[in-house]
Amino acid sequence: MVDHTHQDIDAATGTATTGHEWDGIKELNTPLPRWWLWVFYACIVWAFGYWVVYPAIPLPGGHTKGLLNWASRDAVMQEVESLKATRAPFVGKIEQASLQDISADPKLAEFARAYGKSAFGNNCAPCHGSGGQGAVGYPNLAGDRWLWGGSLDQIAATITHGVRSGDAEGHDPAGAAGMPAWSQMGLNAQQIDQVADYVVSLIAPTKADVSAGQKIFAENCVACHGEDAKGNTDLGAPNLTSKSKWLYGSDKATVVQTIANGRAGHMPAWGAKLDTATIKSLTIYVHSLGGGQ
Amino acid sequence: MTVSAQKAPIIRKAAPEPEPSDSLYEGRKQIYPQSVSGRFRNIKWGLLIGGMLLYYFLPFVRWDRGPDQPSQAVLVDLANGRFYFFGVEIWPQEVYYITGLLILAAFTLFLMNALAGRVWCGYLCPQTVWTDLFLLIERWTQGERRERLKKAGQPWTLQTVVETALKHVLWLAIAWWTGGAWVLYFADAPTLVKQLATFQAPMEAYVWIGILTFTTYTLAGFAREQVCLYMCPWPRIQAALTDEWALNVTYRVDRGEPRGSVKKAKVLRAEGKPAGDCVDCNQCVVVCPTGVDIRNGLDMGCIQCGLCIDACDNVMSRIGRPTGLIGYDTDNNVERRAQGLAALPPKILRARTLIYIALIAGVAAIMGVSLATRNTLGIDVMHDRNPIYVALSDGSLRNGYTIRALNKHGSARDFKLTLEGLPRGQIEILGQKAEGGAVSVHVEADQTLELRVMVTTPPDAPPPASTPIKLVLTDPKTGEQTTRADFFKGP
Ligand code: SF4
Numbered sequence: 001m002v003d004h005t006h007q008d009i010d011a012a013t014g015t016a017t018t019g020h021e022w023d024g025i026k027e028l029n030t031p032l033p034r035w036w037l038w039v040f041y042a043c044i045v046w047a048f049g050y051w052v053v054y055p056a057i058p059l060p061g062g063h064t065k066g067l068l069n070w071a072s073r074d075a076v077m078q079e080v081e082s083l084k085a086t087r088a089p090f091v092g093k094i095e096q097a098s099l100q101d102i103s104a105d106p107k108l109a110e111f112a113r114a115y116g117k118s119a120f121g122n123n124c125a126p127c128h129g130s131g132g133q134g135a136v137g138y139p140n141l142a143g144d145r146w147l148w149g150g151s152l153d154q155i156a157a158t159i160t161h162g163v164r165s166g167d168a169e170g171h172d173p174a175g176a177a178g179m180p181a182w183s184q185m186g187l188n189a190q191q192i193d194q195v196a197d198y199v200v201s202l203i204a205p206t207k208a209d210v211s212a213g214q215k216i217f218a219e220n221c222v223a224c225h226g227e228d229a230k231g232n233t234d235l236g237a238p239n240l241t242s243k244s245k246w247l248y249g250s251d252k253a254t255v256v257q258t259i260a261n262g263r264a265g266h267m268p269a270w271g272a273k274l275d276t277a278t279i280k281s282l283t284i285y286v287h288s289l290g291g292g293q
Numbered sequence: 294m295t296v297s298a299q300k301a302p303i304i305r306k307a308a309p310e311p312e313p314s315d316s317l318y319e320g321r322k323q324i325y326p327q328s329v330s331g332r333f334r335n336i337k338w339g340l341l342i343g344g345m346l347l348y349y350f351l352p353f354v355r356w357d358r359g360p361d362q363p364s365q366a367v368l369v370d371l372a373n374g375r376f377y378f379f380g381v382e383i384w385p386q387e388v389y390y391i392t393g394l395l396i397l398a399a400f401t402l403f404l405m406n407a408l409a410g411r412v413w414c415g416y417l418c419p420q421t422v423w424t425d426l427f428l429l430i431e432r433w434t435q436g437e438r439r440e441r442l443k444k445a446g447q448p449w450t451l452q453t454v455v456e457t458a459l460k461h462v463l464w465l466a467i468a469w470w471t472g473g474a475w476v477l478y479f480a481d482a483p484t485l486v487k488q489l490a491t492f493q494a495p496m497e498a499y500v501w502i503g504i505l506t507f508t509t510y511t512l513a514g515f516a517r518e519q520v521c522l523y524m525c526p527w528p529r530i531q532a533a534l535t536d537e538w539a540l541n542v543t544y545r546v547d548r549g550e551p552r553g554s555v556k557k558a559k560v561l562r563a564e565g566k567p568a569g570d571c572v573d574c575n576q577c578v579v580v581c582p583t584g585v586d587i588r589n590g591l592d593m594g595c596i597q598c599g600l601c602i603d604a605c606d607n608v609m610s611r612i613g614r615p616t617g618l619i620g621y622d623t624d625n626n627v628e629r630r631a632q633g634l635a636a637l638p639p640k641i642l643r644a645r646t647l648i649y650i651a652l653i654a655g656v657a658a659i660m661g662v663s664l665a666t667r668n669t670l671g672i673d674v675m676h677d678r679n680p681i682y683v684a685l686s687d688g689s690l691r692n693g694y695t696i697r698a699l700n701k702h703g704s705a706r707d708f709k710l711t712l713e714g715l716p717r718g719q720i721e722i723l724g725q726k727a728e729g730g731a732v733s734v735h736v737e738a739d740q741t742l743e744l745r746v747m748v749t750t751p752p753d754a755p756p757p758a759s760t761p762i763k764l765v766l767t768d769p770k771t772g773e774q775t776t777r778a779d780f781f782k783g784p
């Protein structure tokens with residue numbers, strides 16, 4: 001690199017040049033301290049150390065494991081464990097305390113909401129939406145209309161045992177008690193139309209005469225929906241006077257369809273999959289979305 | 294690659310150029326600085342003692358913040374994310390105060406530089422201060438420059454072994470203490486000292502003490518001027534910030550040259566020929582901690598510690614010539630003297646310094662005002678996104694918000710949360726209806742609390758699709774208040 005025989009001194013600075021020249025521009029030689037060079041070498045040696053202690057070289061039957069036997073997967077698991085350890089005191093309290101006590105303790109409720117929120121995102125959001133807003137056929141959890149009840153205990157029961165899930169303690173386990181298909185149960189198309197007119201008039205008052213539909217309603221529907229049409233959370237029968245968004249829609253065409261063909265939504269029994277603390281936290285979180293009932 | 298920064302263009306003519314080398318690497322030239330006494334040495338001792346006392350004892354200063362609150366005046370509480378500085382407590386989201394401090398520090402450095410070059414390097418930089426301290430110990434254990442030079446060239450004897458060992462023991466002790474003081478800023482100092490003494494301190498404390506012991510020992514004991522020459526960015530930055538009005542340690546070529554012994558100068562003067570004041574005694578070079586010969590002109594290696602001024606002044610007074618052959622002077626005056634013009638007094642107030650002063654005052658004022666009016670309560674609001682609003686069974690509309698109330702105060706407080714901008718809107722917290730339009734929020738001392746808040750409007754008065762609202766958090770005892778703007782959404 002350096003032209004030792006023809007050492008060239010730059011006139012302006014008095015510094016030796018390296019002998020490199022580009023169109024008359026010369027490179028000055030400002031020497032690097034020798035210890036810096038040693039630091040470079042030391043870094044290279046250090047880098048070889050990684051090959052020895054960490055997984056490094058791919059081989060046909062896998063890769064070298066390194067002296068530390070380190071793996072990124074193990075590192076993640078360790079972090080998860082340490083996260084669980086920091087959460088343990090809270091999680092333990094949630095396991096012990098009643099739902100009412102949790103929601104009355106601001107700090108514990110704060111933790112349960114955060115814990116429940118992440119579980120909700122993992123398990124519930126695909127159907128109910130990321131903030132519990134729901135979709136057609138999947139109830140909105142941020143409102144005040146609860147098919148199976150919106151108290152803390154009712155929410156916990158629904159999450160644990162599900163709806164038409166086959167869980168014996170769940171709602172309508174065999175799926176026999178949903179909304180029947182009235183077209184197969186003796187109502188003809190005209191009657192269905194009449195009762196649909198009546199149902200729609202409950203939330204969108206009309207001057208038209210709906211007494212025919214009212215009569216059919218009184219004969220067939222009050223058993224579940226009640227005389228006042230306010231529904232029954234024991235049976236999962238919705239409140240038909242509610243102005244909030246309806247599960248399947250409250251326009252007449254949808255209502256006709258609902259009456260004619262019936263409805264029976266499903267929800268899995270999460271008790272089989274999630275632990276107590278998670279279900280309790282989910283309950284607190286879901287209850288906090290709209291304040292429950 | 295670039296023009297060498299080590300050669301000053303200003304008074305090059307006075308200097309014989311150092312031997313140019315053709316090697317790409319340069320061996321270390323060990324420097325054995327000699328002690329010196331004088332004005333600048335005294336200033337440096339004063340700053341060294343003051344700075345060390347501050348660094349080592351500040352963690353022990355107490356500051357009362359009330360029960361259950363840390364009583365250490367300066368404390369970085371990493372676990373809880375709090376920074377305490379006397380009466381000020383900073384939370385992580387207020388990191389802009391630290392930014393402000395760094396900006397202030399930078400401008401102050403620029404101003405110092407505009408006034409007197411590398412004062413930071415010469416007097417205040419920890420690298421300089423600790424190196425000074427380590428040199429003191431080196432002199433104390435191994436003797437003055439001449440002895441150290443002599444011993445360096447000779448085989449080991451019992452005496453030199455003992456001296457060297459003592460030096461390193463003392464160095465390590467100081468280095469260890471440096472790291473020890475550092476960790477005290479991150480935990481309650483008296484408690485941590487007790488824990489350290491009984492080997493019960495957290496692992497991190499020992500690791501950090503170890504790291505700082507190592508860096509102090511190597512940087513102040515061995516690397517020394519190499520840090521300034523090859524590692525530190527400041528000399529490069531400051532070279533771009535300096536100007537012809539900045540005071541720099543300067544050799545007065547016009548007075549000093551031609552240099553020669555006292556005798557020779559006498560003869561020349563007797564003959565009526567010009568003779569310089571510089572007696573070429575080399576004292577300015579041997580006292581220099583970075584091995585610079587300042588007579589060659591401004592040098593990148595010069596940290597401007599002023600020790601050569603002391604050395605030269607001592608010589609001048611001994612030979613009965615006026616002092617100040619080396620002194621703080623401006624580049625401007627160097628040029629003027631070369632042209633035979635009279636030197637000008639330094640221009641302290643000039644555009645550059647005025648701008649720096651204005652910037653410093655501006656940033657300091659902004660920080661001062663915002664610290665003085667800093668809220669000890671805060672509120673963050675997040676509007677629900679899914680769903681944006683909910684129509685309730687009776688036809689009323691409801692919006693949900695997740696809020697976080699912050700209590701940056703040493704005692705638990707009961708705040709009031711109220712709603713503005715939606716006359717018929719009702720605010721409620723999960724499980725608590727509003728009383729007199731306000732819900733109460735209890736936040737523990739120095740804590741935050743997350744809450745679900747609902748705002749509902751009655752069925753008969755549906756608001757427009759989007760109404761700006763304000764959520765107001767008030768401390769009813771002090772009247773202190775903070776407001777967050779958000780929206781109430783409808784269909
Ligand atoms: S060059 Fe850098 S390390 Fe050296 S004294 Fe100046 S600021 Fe400190």
Ligand code: SF4
Nearest residue numbers: 581595596598599601
């Ligand atoms: S030349 Fe003088 S001012 Fe500069 S570092 Fe050396 S002794 Fe200090």
